[in-house]
Each structure stands twice: as C-alpha cells, then as structure tokens.
Amino acid sequence: MxxxxxxxxxxxxxxxxxxxxxxxxxxxxxxxxxxxxxxxxxxxxxxxxxxxxxxxxxxxxxxxxxxxxxxxxxxxxxxxxxxxxxxxxxxxxxxxxxxxxxxxxxxxxxxxxxxxxxxxxxxxxxxxxxxxxxxxxxxxxxxxxxxxxxxxxxxxxxxxxxxxxxxxxxxxxxxxxxxxxxxxxxxxxxxxxxxxxxxxxxxxxxxxxxxxxxxxxxxxxxxxxxxxxxxxxxxxxxDEIAAGNFTVKVPNTDRKDEVGQIAASVRQMAEKVRETIAEIKASGREVTNASAEISTSTTDLSQRTEEQAASLEETSAAMEELTSTVRRNAENAQEASRSANETRDVADLGGKVVARTVEAMAKIEESSQKITDIIGVIDEIARQTNLLALNAAVEAARAGEAGRGFAVVASEVRSLAQRSSQAAKDIKDLITNSSVQVKEGVDLVNQAGTSLNDIVTSIKKVAEIVTDIANASIEQATGIDQINKALTQMDEVTQQNSALVEENAATAKTLEHQAKMMDEQVAFFQLGQNDRTTVRSTSAIETEIGGRAPAAKPAIAKVVPAKPASAKPTAPKSVVQLKHTGTGGALKKIETASADTDWKEF
Incomplete structure (x- = not known):
C-alpha cells in the first residue's frame, strides 16, 4: 500500500x-x-x-x-x-x-x-x-x-x-x-x-x-x-548542528518525499562538515607549525638582507666615484679632440700658405728668367753701341778737325756702352745667383709643404684617434652611469626587501597567532572520537631552527668613495621606506605602507 x-x-x-x-x-x-x-x-x-x-x-x-x-x-x-x-x-x-x-x-x-x-x-x-x-x-x-x-x-x-x-x-x-x-x-x-x-x-x-x-x-x-x-x-x-554538535541524529531520513530528501541532505552535510572541520583542525595545526618556522627563517633572512644592503650601498658609492673619474676622462678626451681639430685646421692653413709661397717663388723664378733675357738684350745693345761708337771714332778721325766733336761724342757713347755692358753683366750675374737661390728656396718650400702635408695627415689621424677615445670614454661613462643606477636600484630594492622580510616575520607571528585562535575556535565543534591531537610548541620549533648553523656572512670590501653630488632617489611610497644609519650599517624603518599593498608590490 x-x-x-x-x-x-x-x-x-x-x-x-x-x-x-x-x-x-x-x-x-x-x-x-x-x-x-x-x-x-x-x-x-x-x-x-x-x-x-x-x-x-x-x-x-x-x-x-x-x-x-x-x-x-x-x-x-x-x-x-x-x-x-x-x-x-x-x-x-x-x-x-x-x-x-x-x-x-x-x-x-x-x-x-x-x-x-x-x-x-x-x-x-x-x-x-x-x-x-x-x-x-x-x-x-x-x-x-x-x-x-x-x-x-x-x-x-x-x-x-x-x-x-x-x-x-x-x-x-x-x-x-x-x-x-x-x-x-x-x-x-x-x-x-x-x-x-x-x-x-x-x-x-x-x-x-x-x-x-x-x-x-x-x-x-x-x-x-x-x-x-x-x-x-x-x-x-x-539547532544542534548550529550549536556545533555534528553527532546529532537526523530524523525522517526514511521518508521518500522532499522532507526525507532534505533530512538525508542534512545528515550528509553534517558528516561532510564534520570531516571538513577535522581536516581544518589538522591544517590549522600544520599552519601553526609552518608559521613558526617561517618566523624564525625570515628573521635570519632579514639580517642577511641588511648586510647585503650595506654591501650594495658601498659598491654603489664606489661605482659613483668611478663614474665621476670616467666622466672627467671623457671631458679631457673631448677637450684633446677639440685641440687636435684646431691644430689640424692650423696645419691645413699653413699648408695652404706654403702652397701659395711655392707658387710665388715659381713666379719670381720666372720673372728672374725674363729679367735675364732683358739684360741679355741690354748687353747686346751695349755691344752694338760700342761697335757703333768705335766706327764713329774711326770716321771722326778720318774727318780730321771737323769730326773732332763727333769723336768726343762717340768716345762718350762708347764709354757709356761699356759701362752699360758691365752693369748688365753684373746684374745678370746677380740675377743668375738670385735665380739659383730662388730655385733652392722653391725646393725648400716644396719640402716644407710636403712636411706640412705629412704633419696635417698625422694630426688628422691623431684627431680621429682622440675623437674615438672621447666617444669611447662617453660610452664608458654612460655604461658606468647605467651600472651605477642599476646598483642604486638594487640597493633600494634590497633595502625594501629587507623591510618586507621584517614584515614577513611579523606577519608570520600574526599568522601563528591566528592559527592558534582558529584552532581554539574550531574546538567549538563536537566531532566525536579522535577529536584531540597534540600540537608542536613554537618554542620547540624555534629551538630546532635556532640550532641550525647560520649562513656565513659575506665579506664586504670597505671602500671609501667620494660623496656623490646628487641625492639618492627615495624608495616608492607603496613599499617600506628605509633610512641608512651609517655606511654598511643596519637599516632603520621610518615609514610603512599597508601590508596588503607591500605584499602586492613585493
């Protein structure tokens, strides 16, 4: 039925x-x-x-x-x-x-x-x-x-x-x-x-x-x-389940209608929740133990991070000094390059002057040759004049008394012709000597021009080498500056990491405390048998971790750099800001942002 x-x-x-x-x-x-x-x-x-x-x-x-x-x-x-x-x-x-x-x-x-x-x-x-x-x-x-x-x-x-x-x-x-x-x-x-x-x-x-x-x-x-x-x-x-008693017996589970289905679902829910809470209890105990280990480990990590931050700070200062030296070398190289370029320009100008001098000497030599030719003509004229004066004297002697005046004139003309011929000869000798000297001067000027050209070529090579040195020095200064910035950023990040490690240690302590509170709250639920287990004490975990040999501290080479001119950039506001208490010293926390934001940024 x-x-x-x-x-x-x-x-x-x-x-x-x-x-x-x-x-x-x-x-x-x-x-x-x-x-x-x-x-x-x-x-x-x-x-x-x-x-x-x-x-x-x-x-x-x-x-x-x-x-x-x-x-x-x-x-x-x-x-x-x-x-x-x-x-x-x-x-x-x-x-x-x-x-x-x-x-x-x-x-x-x-x-x-x-x-x-x-x-x-x-x-x-x-x-x-x-x-x-x-x-x-x-x-x-x-x-x-x-x-x-x-x-x-x-x-x-x-x-x-x-x-x-x-x-x-x-x-x-x-x-x-x-x-x-x-x-x-x-x-x-x-x-x-x-x-x-x-x-x-x-x-x-x-x-x-x-x-x-x-x-x-x-x-x-x-x-x-x-x-x-x-x-x-x-x-x-x-109500019993709401009060934390998951061992209560649920009635009407034998019914086949919706009420029986609800009763069966409630019984299954109570069983599942009981199992889940048991697992939560076990997980809470594990979280408590793990948080204690994390707290001790983060404390040690914080100390090492502070030492690393000090080392990075000293390295950054040394790199800033090196950057300053390379920058001065680059400036000197640029100045030498400018001087070499100016010397090259002066040498070029001297070469042009020598070239013009050679041209002028060549023109002087050419003019001396023309003067020699003209003097030769004058000498020929003087010789012809002398012959004519001689002939005139002969004719005057033949004329007797009538040609005496003419003979005097012919004698004077002959004397002038001889003097002109002698003067032309002297000038010719002088011009010949001058031409020889001008030729020698042209040769010397040509040699000087060739030397100047060689000097200009050498100066150009020196200028190019100095320019390459200046460019290399600039690139080197830029690279070292980027390395310095990277070291500065590494220093900032390391300092921030140190602060975050400290916060992690505090968070681990809080997590441990919250895990204990969660274990106490979960104890409110009644799960029947196998409900109590032991928990490792935090002090035992700290003793265990403290017994480990700490990592060796890295050796830090002390460098006394010149203090850089520019101020060190500050850390972002979204992370913990730190202040140096001394070169290579510990870090001091001066301001913190919200923990959630720090974890996201980290």
Missing amino acids: LKLSNISIGLKLSMMSGLGILFAVGLIVGQIMGSSSVRSSTDLANMQADILQGATATESNLRSLQLAVRDVRLSRSLDQMQAAVTTLEERRKTSHDQASSLLPKFAKPENRARFEEIIATLDQYAKDAKVIVDFRRQMIEAQARQDAAQATEFDGKQLAAAKVSLATAERINALVAEARKAAVKTKSDRMIEAQDTADFANRISVILGVLTISILIAAALMGAMTIARPLREMVKPL
Missing part, C-alpha cells in the same frame, strides 16, 4: 490542487451555463415584449391608415384629397417599416410567417386605399364637370372599395391578435424556463462549493500532518 510519506510534496499538492481546481472549474462552468441559459431566456422574453409593442404599433398604424382613408373619402376638392393622399402614403411607409423591423426578432418560423402575412395584408390595404383614392378623384372631377350620373357611379364604386378595405383591415386585426397571443405565451414559457434553469444552477453551485471546501480542508490537514510536522521535527537537529 502506498504511504503518504512516500509521495512527494509536489504530487500531494498537485493532486489536492487539481481536485480543488476541477471542482472550482465545474462551479464556474455551471454558473456560466446557468447564467447563459437565464440570459437567453430573458433575452427571448424581452424580445417577445418587443413583439407585443410592435403588434400594438401595427394596430395603431392601421388606425392611422383608416383615418387617412376616411379623410380621402371626406375630401371635397382635389387639394384636400391630395393632402390626405400624402398623409396616407407617409403612414403606409411608417407602418411597413415598423412591421419589417420586427421580423428578425421571431425565433419560431410560424410566428415569423404570421408577421410576414401581416405585412402583406398591410400592403394589400394600401392597394385598396389607392383604389378608393382613384374613385374619389374621378367623382370630384365629375362633380366639377357637373356630371351627376358619373359622380353617382364613382361614389358607388368608392363605397364598394371601402367595404373591401374594411375586410382587409379586419383580417389585419385578427393576425395581430394571434401574434400578440403567441408572443404572450412564448414570454411566459421562457420566464418559467429561466427560473427553472437558475434554480438548477444554484443547486449545482452549492454542491460543488461544499465539495471544494471539503477538499481544501482535507488538503490543509494533509499538509499539516505530512509536511509541517516533519519539518518541525527537523528544527531541533538543525
């Missing part, structure tokens, strides 16, 4: 809700059907009332038509008759339209056929009235012509047509009475039917309402017994 505790809560609620919804839907459908039937009967009854009003209106319209026909028969002139005919036509049209508007309201074919017959009879009455109008018009025209015989004849025909219309009117009244009687009966039947339908719908609604309420009460009782009570039974073990 299927137990309620093995049926899921969803299925229970669905079954009860489904039954409740089913009966509620039946109740609603019954109400809707009853209301629809009552409404239909009421509408039909109201329609019969409209038919009764239409029948009454038809009788009234028939009376209006009869009155209009009477006015036609009593008319004495064509004008009076025309007015009566107009009224007759209007009333005929009104009665026809009203009767036609009632046709859609008839549900039964016999009633509809009856009212269609009434409309046809009204149309026939209108035709009979038209015959009376024609006979009355002819009678009035005959009276106007004073034809008594024709007037009497048409009056008789008018009376006969009036009798026919009267029979038609009586037929209309009979049909209307029948329609009124059928409408009254149909209305009464529909009202009785509507009342019966309403009574039946009310009875069905009461029955379905009682069933729906019963189902809701049963659902409430079942929910209290199969859902609420088991859930209340789960409260106590959950």
